Amino acid sequence: MTYVIIRHNSSGMGDLTVASDGTRNQATPFDPMMGQLEVIEPGLAMFHGFANVAFAYGRGEMLAVDTSSRAMGAMAVKAIREITDEPFAFLIYTHGHGDHAFGTDAFLEDAASRGFRRPKIWAHEDVSGRFHRYAMTRGWQAQINQLQFGARAPVDGIFDEKSLRYADLAYRDYQMLELMGEAVELHHARGETDDATWVWMPTRRTAMIGDLIVSSLPNTGNPNKVQRFTLGWAEALEAIARKRPRYVLPGHGPAYRGEEACQELLIETAHALRFIHDEVVRRLNAGQWPVEIVEANIELPADLAAKPFLAPIYGCVPFVVRDVIRCYAGWWSGEPSAMFPAPRRERAADILALCGRDAVLTRARMLRDEGNLQRALALAETALNADACDREAMELNADILEKLAARERSFIARNFFAGAARSLRDRLK
Numbered sequence: 001m002t003y004v005i006i007r008h009n010s011s012g013m014g015d016l017t018v019a020s021d022g023t024r025n026q027a028t029p030f031d032p033m034m035g036q037l038e039v040i041e042p043g044l045a046m047f048h049g050f051a052n053v054a055f056a057y058g059r060g061e062m063l064a065v066d067t068s069s070r071a072m073g074a075m076a077v078k079a080i081r082e083i084t085d086e087p088f089a090f091l092i093y094t095h096g097h098g099d100h101a102f103g104t105d106a107f108l109e110d111a112a113s114r115g116f117r118r119p120k121i122w123a124h125e126d127v128s129g130r131f132h133r134y135a136m137t138r139g140w141q142a143q144i145n146q147l148q149f150g151a152r153a154p155v156d157g158i159f160d161e162k163s164l165r166y167a168d169l170a171y172r173d174y175q176m177l178e179l180m181g182e183a184v185e186l187h188h189a190r191g192e193t194d195d196a197t198w199v200w201m202p203t204r205r206t207a208m209i210g211d212l213i214v215s216s217l218p219n220t221g222n223p224n225k226v227q228r229f230t231l232g233w234a235e236a237l238e239a240i241a242r243k244r245p246r247y248v249l250p251g252h253g254p255a256y257r258g259e260e261a262c263q264e265l266l267i268e269t270a271h272a273l274r275f276i277h278d279e280v281v282r283r284l285n286a287g288q289w290p291v292e293i294v295e296a297n298i299e300l301p302a303d304l305a306a307k308p309f310l311a312p313i314y315g316c317v318p319f320v321v322r323d324v325i326r327c328y329a330g331w332w333s334g335e336p337s338a339m340f341p342a343p344r345r346e347r348a349a350d351i352l353a354l355c356g357r358d359a360v361l362t363r364a365r366m367l368r369d370e371g372n373l374q375r376a377l378a379l380a381e382t383a384l385n386a387d388a389c390d391r392e393a394m395e396l397n398a399d400i401l402e403k404l405a406a407r408e409r410s411f412i413a414r415n416f417f418a419g420a421a422r423s424l425r426d427r428l429k
């Protein structure tokens, strides 16, 4: 048996190796700017970059599912060009996120330089609305993506209208394409995004599904992003499972091989989402306010929590809980003081007037030293809210945030903590 080492997901999102029998192990992190092509079987390949690109080829023309990011599109093209000279008939976006649909120029340039006709770009009809929204809010998009992916993320200009490659052709619910006579089905889903497409190639029994699988707990409820769809995500995975794929090629993480492994992946991920969804809905129906549901600390059952493909290494359960709450409830937490909140600076000053600044900082340090980092942060943040220039409070906040980042498994939460600490350290300089 050959042992394929796939290094992907550099930034802690997967960091797995996978053997050709589908077993997975933790591996060392790798450089995000490296990509690697894996041939799944003749005519089927996947490029592993920050996000993956799936290729079907071998009968005269090929298709690519996703085009990777602005930085990695050319790497994906170069990698597949070492395997085949076939022209691209289609480029299909699984959704409009930048790590999946912003590498298109490299594919179009490849066609032009080889004298091939320009490939047709297919996407769900809501991808264009997403692109317009990105262009309209490009400053905000740059800010939140830089924070989410860490300071290294290149974001300059990538959300500008002129750099977005809109689809040539869009569909609503279902679309059938033909690749040299072979059926290619596009199915719409609402999961990580409202504009998701999963691709089914029935003769190969292969599902190319973008971020409906991210090889970790599905990232619904991303703290800075628009509404996601926990229940729709579960339903999409169940629909894919009903096709009984032999291969599942996801947007992030390893390729999944064999009907049994694919069923487990799809069904158990759907179970996890349905479990959290149903628990939140039960609590809402019982009259609980969002703040009470958040404080209930809902957890997955142990058997689901132990699945390697549900590890909370990108998103995490509390984010999913927030997504479900937001899907069915408004913005109010249920705390009366939060309806028209007094300014943070005034509320913090009231606390400090009662106990004194030094006592607040002392207690925050004590909680930190006991490992109660969230409570320590709440107090340290109160001191900083009362006086944004208090250097000792800044120092303490940065220290607690760094400790929170060091123990945090979720890539997104970790980057938020580390980013907040970094900006305090910058101000202290």
Ligand SMILES: [Zn+2]
Pocket (backbone or CB within 6 Å): 051, 097, 099, 100, 211, 251, 252
């Ligand atoms: Zn993605």
